[in-house]
Amino acid sequence: MKLHWSPRSPFVRKVSIVLEECGMMDQVERLHSVAVFAAPPNPEILTDNPLGKIPVLITDDGQTLFDSRVICEYLIGLSGHTDLLPTEPTSRIKHLRWQALADGLTDILLLWRTERGRGAHADPVILNAFETKTRAALAVLENESAELKQTNFGLGHIATVCALGQLEFRYGDCGWKAALPGLAAWYATVSTRPSVAVTAIVDDGEGPAGSVDASPSFTYRTTG
Template sequence: MQLHWSPRSPFVRKVNIILEECGMTDTVERIRSVAVFAAPPNPEILRDNPLGKIPVLITDDGQKLFDSRVICEYLIARAGRDDLLPTDPAARIKHLRWQALGDGLTDILLLWRTERARGAHADPVVEAAFETKTRAALATLDAESADLSATPFGLGHISVLCALGQLDFRYAGCGWRDGLPRLAAWHATIADRPSVASTVVVDDGGGPAGAADEVPAFTYGVSP
């Protein structure tokens, strides 16, 4: 199999965690691919994904799978790891809901950073909306931290972890751990899990500037 990937992508990280959990890391050839939202699509990616986004998985039989949700379900099924995405309807819906929340938060964080990059042309109404949604999503996760802890590790947890990782990577200094102590405590219990620790998002210099923003978009202790 081949994977269009970047070490800077939170959605690629989801796939990498699943590969680690399923013992399938060595079955994938990684193709370093740069995908930038506010730029012309990368033709190398576009050939395999008409949406021009990563990750993209090319299977052994030539299927081209996107996005991370589809790829993760494919890998989980291929590995027979029902523990990561249960077949029981109630347990499955719980994980899919957390996946929707984690992925949705990650999308907001990516789009918010793109809007901020417009500088003086950034729309303050749009930025305020991103902040409100970010705070609401994080408050929900903080309130559900006990349930996250009590539920066996799976795809929902991975999606939430990747959203929190994006906070650490691009919104360093926002103080989410101080403002959300229950969520921070849960995160600390699994941060050292091998699949989590080995896939932390990093800036390899393979695209536009990737250091975390020097001035946080928001901070805890400040009203939205």
């Protein structure tokens, strides 16, 4: 199999954690592919994904699979590691819900950074909306941090750790850990898991000329 991959993509990391958990990393050839939202699509990625996004998995039988949710389900089914996405309905929905929340948060963090990169042309309404949604999503995860800890590790946890990894990578000085102690404690523990530690985000510095790498201004303050 082949995987369009970048060391700084949170969604690629999600697939990489699944590969590590399933013991399948050595079965995949990684193709270093740069994908930037606010730039012309990478033609090498477009060949396998008309959306121009990564990750993309090219299976041994020639299928091209995207996005990370589809790829992860495929890999879990192929490997038989159903512990990562249980078949029992209640447990499965729990993980799928966490995945939806975490993937949505990751999308917001990526789009928020892109909008901030527009400088004086950034829309303040959009910026405020992204911040409000980020705070709301993190508040839910804080409220459910005990349940995250008590539930067997699976796809919901993987998506959540990737969202928080993106928050730490691009918004590291925002102060979320002090404001959300339950979530921060869970994140510290899960970050020591081998599959999580070995897939930590790395900024390889690749991207189009003029891309914005400065962290957006965001300070996490609790209210009340």
